[in-house]
Amino acid sequence: xxxxxxxxxxxxxxxxxxxxxxxxxxxxxxxxxxxxxxxxxxxxxxxxxxxxxxxxxxxxxxxxxxxxxxxxxxxxxxxxxxxxxxxxxxxxxxxxxxxxxxxxxxxxxxxxxxxxxxxxxxxxxxxxxxxxxxxxxxxxxxxxxxxxxxxxxxxxxxxxxxxxxxxxxxxxxxxxxxxxxxxxxxxxxxxxxxxxxxxxxxxxxxxxxxxxxxxxxxxxxxxxxxxxxxxxxxxxxxxxxxxxxxxxxxxxxxxxxxxxxxxxxxxxxxxxxxxxxxxxxxxxxxxxxxxxxxxxxxxxxxxxxxxxxxxxxxxxxxxxxxxxxxxxxxxxxxxxxxxxxxxxxxxxxxxxxxxxxxxxxxxxxxxxxxxxxxxxxxxxxxxxxxxxxxxxxxxxxxxxxxxxxxxxxxxxxxxxxxxxxxxxxxxxxxxxxxxxxxxxxxxxxxxxxxxxxxxxxxxxxxxxxxxxxxxxxxxxxxxxxxxxxxx
Amino acid sequence: xxxxxxxxxxxxxxxxxxxxxxxxxxxxxxxxxxxxxxxxxxxxxxxxxxxxxxxxxxxxxxxxxxxxxxxxxxxxxxxxxxxxxxxxxxxxxxxxxxxxxxxxxxxxxxxxxxxxxxxxxxxxxxxxxxxxxxxxxxxxxxxxxxxxxxxxxxxxxxxxxxxxxxxxxxxxxxxxxxxxxxxxxxxxxxxxxxxxxxxxxxxxxxxxxxxxxxxxxxxxxxxxxxxxxxxxxxxxxxxxxxxxxxxxxxxxxxxxxxxxxxxxxxxxxxxxxxxxxxxxxxxxxxxxxxxxxxxxxxxxxxxxxxxxxxxxxxxxxxxxxxxxxxxxxxxxxxxxxxxxxxxxxxxxxxxxxxxxxxxxxxxxxxxxxxxxxxxxxxxxxxxxxxxxxxxxxxxxxxxxxxxxxxxxxxxxxxxxxxxxxxxxxxxxxxxxxxxxxxxxxxxxxxx
Ligand SMILES: Cc1ncc(COP(=O)(O)O)c(C=O)c1O
Numbered sequence: 001x002x003x004x005x006x007x008x009x010x011x012x013x014x015x016x017x018x019x020x021x022x023x024x025x026x027x028x029x030x031x032x033x034x035x036x037x038x039x040x041x042x043x044x045x046x047x048x049x050x051x052x053x054x055x056x057x058x059x060x061x062x063x064x065x066x067x068x069x070x071x072x073x074x075x076x077x078x079x080x081x082x083x084x085x086x087x088x089x090x091x092x093x094x095x096x097x098x099x100x101x102x103x104x105x106x107x108x109x110x111x112x113x114x115x116x117x118x119x120x121x122x123x124x125x126x127x128x129x130x131x132x133x134x135x136x137x138x139x140x141x142x143x144x145x146x147x148x149x150x151x152x153x154x155x156x157x158x159x160x161x162x163x164x165x166x167x168x169x170x171x172x173x174x175x176x177x178x179x180x181x182x183x184x185x186x187x188x189x190x191x192x193x194x195x196x197x198x199x200x201x202x203x204x205x206x207x208x209x210x211x212x213x214x215x216x217x218x219x220x221x222x223x224x225x226x227x228x229x230x231x232x233x234x235x236x237x238x239x240x241x242x243x244x245x246x247x248x249x250x251x252x253x254x255x256x257x258x259x260x261x262x263x264x265x266x267x268x269x270x271x272x273x274x275x276x277x278x279x280x281x282x283x284x285x286x287x288x289x290x291x292x293x294x295x296x297x298x299x300x301x302x303x304x305x306x307x308x309x310x311x312x313x314x315x316x317x318x319x320x321x322x323x324x325x326x327x328x329x330x331x332x333x334x335x336x337x338x339x340x341x342x343x344x345x346x347x348x349x350x351x352x353x354x355x356x357x358x359x360x361x362x363x364x365x366x367x368x369x370x371x372x373x374x375x376x377x378x379x380x381x382x383x384x385x386x387x388x389x390x391x392x393x394x395x396x397x398x399x400x401x402x403x404x405x406x407x408x409x410x411x412x413x414x415x416x417x418x419x420x421x422x423x424x425x426x427x428x429x430x431x432x433x434x435x436x437x438x439x440x441x442x443x444x445x446x447x448x449x450x451x452x453x454x455x456x457x458x459x460x461x462x463x464x465x466x467x468x469x470x471x472x473x474x475x476x477x478x479x480x481x482x483x484x485x486x487x
Numbered sequence: 488x489x490x491x492x493x494x495x496x497x498x499x500x501x502x503x504x505x506x507x508x509x510x511x512x513x514x515x516x517x518x519x520x521x522x523x524x525x526x527x528x529x530x531x532x533x534x535x536x537x538x539x540x541x542x543x544x545x546x547x548x549x550x551x552x553x554x555x556x557x558x559x560x561x562x563x564x565x566x567x568x569x570x571x572x573x574x575x576x577x578x579x580x581x582x583x584x585x586x587x588x589x590x591x592x593x594x595x596x597x598x599x600x601x602x603x604x605x606x607x608x609x610x611x612x613x614x615x616x617x618x619x620x621x622x623x624x625x626x627x628x629x630x631x632x633x634x635x636x637x638x639x640x641x642x643x644x645x646x647x648x649x650x651x652x653x654x655x656x657x658x659x660x661x662x663x664x665x666x667x668x669x670x671x672x673x674x675x676x677x678x679x680x681x682x683x684x685x686x687x688x689x690x691x692x693x694x695x696x697x698x699x700x701x702x703x704x705x706x707x708x709x710x711x712x713x714x715x716x717x718x719x720x721x722x723x724x725x726x727x728x729x730x731x732x733x734x735x736x737x738x739x740x741x742x743x744x745x746x747x748x749x750x751x752x753x754x755x756x757x758x759x760x761x762x763x764x765x766x767x768x769x770x771x772x773x774x775x776x777x778x779x780x781x782x783x784x785x786x787x788x789x790x791x792x793x794x795x796x797x798x799x800x801x802x803x804x805x806x807x808x809x810x811x812x813x814x815x816x817x818x819x820x821x822x823x824x825x826x827x828x829x830x831x832x833x834x835x836x837x838x839x840x841x842x843x844x845x846x847x848x849x850x851x852x853x854x855x856x857x858x859x860x861x862x863x864x865x866x867x868x869x870x871x872x873x874x875x876x877x878x879x880x881x882x883x884x885x886x887x888x889x890x891x892x893x894x895x896x897x898x899x900x901x902x903x904x905x906x907x908x909x910x911x912x913x914x915x916x917x918x919x920x921x922x923x924x925x926x927x928x929x930x931x932x933x934x
Contacts, residue, residue, distance in 0.1 A: 006793040007596065010604055010831050021571055021837040026844055027920040028851035033735070033843060036850070038868060041707050043737045047611035049835040054573060057831055061577040061601070068597030070585030078587060085492055086585050089537060097555045098548025104761030105563055105897055106552065107885060113550025114760050120532065127530040139623035139762065140817040142804070150665055179804035179814035183634070184665045188809040226518045256529050257516050263523045273817065280587035281821030282598040283620065283781065285763030324657035327564065327626045328761025340544060346534025349490055355512045356495050362515055363503040379515045406593050417805065434494035435503065466593040469788040476786035476798040480775065482617050483607040
């Protein structure tokens with residue numbers, strides 16, 4: 001038992017003899033496993049798992065939950081992550097036995113409802129993105145990126161084009177973009193942003209060449225700005241023989257306003273755990289479907305879901321497919337939630353979602369622009385970036401301001417990303433927040449900016465009200481303790 | 488139109504537009520070139536109101552044969568296990584499921600501590616030093632183990648046993664192609680990796696050898712012998728393992744594995760038609776800084792209180808970009824929590840009891856089938872799965888079983904032509920004696 005003030009670990013609550021399960025007694029003849037198992041397989045040292053009663057278990061996890069901030073707890077404007085409300089009906093539907101308790105290797109005739117749901121979801125995502133076909137197999141955004149790049153590679157190789165080794169990513173790109181390029185066997189090449197925060201066309205022309213396999217782009221980009229030169233960019237990439245990849249993390253900005261397929265993109269991934277309300281789960285699970293244009297369809301991961309007459313089945317006969325990227329058919333449970341959300345909103349609803357997301361972001365940006373440095377002044381889309389450069393001069397860093405926000409019950413914005421803006425704070429309110437919430441948050445942030453001038457210590461020493469103070473991350477990395485060990 | 492997820496009123500809108508200094512929302516979209524502006528209506532299915540939607544989704548769900556109303560003997564990587572009720576009560580707490588990655592440790596101690604506990608439980612079960620916070624699933628974890636091995640050994644060949652899950656092997660192939668690695672598959676003999684064939688394939692270019700324990704056929708691979716062969720060539724020994732089985736079987740960590748991966752689905756995660764499940768990834772201390780994905784570490788705050796943070800982040804994509812050890816960002820945190828709760832609920836004793844019941848019930852089922860005159864193939868020890876040979880097709884048998892409320896086993900002919908008409912049968916603690924007896928009667932009677 002942990003005797004000081006620290007929150008106990010479940011291992012510290014453990015007492016031999018306590019249980020919180022109810023497995024039925026063995027109803028078949030017993031078997032002496034010590035005899036039956038060969039010595040090398042007969043586990044001698046038992047795993048030290050906790051022994052607690054059911055109430056102890058519930059109190060433990062309830063205590064942990066109280067030390068955690070979710071969207072239902074309060075505003076969570078974490079840029080690039082689209083922390084919108086997670087509808088409760090989605091959670092109920094995903095738990096229907098016909099969705100939660102079906103095995104992926106059951107005969108297709110016994111899961112027609114599941115396949116119908118998946119097919120409909122694919123069709124809806126085709127409509128939203130303007131692509132020709134969609135696969136639901138990738139598990140998350142990064143997984144979708146890698147899947148898309150593997151398809152692009154297969155496409156080039158099928159054309160006898162083996163020297164396209166480079167993938168271009170903007171300096172403002174999310175870290176997964178270059179990382180996915182590496183995993184897919186490419187070299188990541190950076191293209192600069194210009195003073196307007198969008199891709200510099202001259203620099204793009206400079207880096208593009210016959211080795212270019214693709215350009216990965218987030219549009220609106222991670223600064224929340226629409227890449228208004230998109231048509232020229234598509235032209236530059238396509239005429240060099242490359243493909244255009246769309247990171248759909250920011251789809252929440254443009255549903256019903258513009259479609260990647262119409263902008264010239266060849267491949268798109270979506271984060272269903274962002275735009276389409278899959279709950280973020282403390283880090284996952286997500287779902288990262290990928291849409292492609294017709295010339296890339298042969299390379300889709302297999303199996304591909306097809307509809308024939310009134311029945312659905314998986315087509316495994318796909319000779320040009322890149323193969324499997326995931327066992328079974330993707331994160332079905334998250335896909336059920338996304339489909340439920342799409343049906344809740346309908347086409348007009350989705351359009352309104354993006355309109356309101358953009359309205360909320362622009363409103364906040366204008367309320368905050370004078371107190372902070374606004375590096376890009378044009379209208380933003382669903383998120384925006386401000387810089388704490390002014391406050392830094394006063395000795396107050398963006399990290400400090402983020403910690404100060406914790407005192408007021410907010411999850412801070414994303415900080416220090418994208419990496420091309422100094423001391424940046426990336427704010428994404430989402431459409432599900434009310435004007436009152438936006439106003440209260442802006443008031444607090446303006447107050448903090450004032451504190452930075454008048455009383456910087458209160459910001460520098462924040463947070464003051466959380467269950468724990470700032471943690472020593474240096475020692476954590478230098479002398480890693482990655483598991484509990486009984487004293 | 489009004490919508491329950493959209494709080495902005497017409498009055499709000501007017502005030503907000505005024506502050507922004509525009510007349511309409513449309514103006515905020517003016518930076519999108521006219522030629523790519525989408526006009527008209529998205530061809531998305533029409534909106535349904537909540538009661539209609541519940542009815543519609545219920546109908547879709549009811550078209551599926553589920554494993555609650557039917558007794559399932561289907562496993563092959565995804566298993567029907569008891570899930571303690573507490574699991575869903577914990578993961579439905581919105582402080583957990585509506586949060587994201589714990590980037591701000593001061594208000595994410597709950598999630599961070601839960602992951603720290605998960606890492607500990609995985610280390611305990613696998614016998615390894617370090618476990619991460621989760622991967623997408625077992626097979627992608629296995630593929631990433633291949634990439635780690637290749638990076639660590641600077642060698643380009645991955646050897647995979649054919650007794651590894653076929654879909655996992657397919658995933659490995661795709662990942663390996665990305666990295667220009669070659670994959671060689673080694674046959675199985677009598678249901679386990681053929682050691683002689685493995686020896687023939689081993690060479691100085693071999694980055695790692697991958698086996699599954701218990702393997703796809705349910706059999707226990709001879710890990711000690713395998714380990715010797717693998718390490719003779721300075722290759723990495725990678726074992727994919729069902730964590731529940733390790734509640735009773737000697738863990739790979741005690742038998743020289745360098746990397747142990749697998750899927751936590753057997754602990755508290757429903758099948759959900761194949762996902763989301765929850766991969767785990769465990770390594771020896773030596774490989775700690777090469778692990779993909781997020782790691783949580785213990786530390787102290789300014790006043791000396793114990794706390795937890797994401798750590799060793801210099802491995803990850805948001806810091807290292809193209810030099811990261813993996814591109815993974817979002818993982819399966821909520822399912823890792825579900826598995827932790829299930830493991831805590833079962834506890835030390837329950838995990839062992841549950842693992843033992845799986846073996847005992849599988850043993851009973853196999854014996855009864857043999858008594859009924861059925862041929863079982865492979866004669867090694869097994870966990871909760873074994874292989875039987877039918878006179879006719881597996882598909883037909885499964886059709887017949889379904890009429891009796893039973894979901895039959897996996898048709899091995901799909902992946903192993905030499906095993907057509909062979910069924911992989913899974914028997915978990917959830918199968919009652921009565922269900923097993925009915926299964927034996929139906930399958931045995933047909934022979
Ligand atoms: C712009 C962008 N791209 C890609 C990703 C990666 O998505 P995931 O975390 O689902 O892998 C993110 C997620 O944080 C993102 O913000």
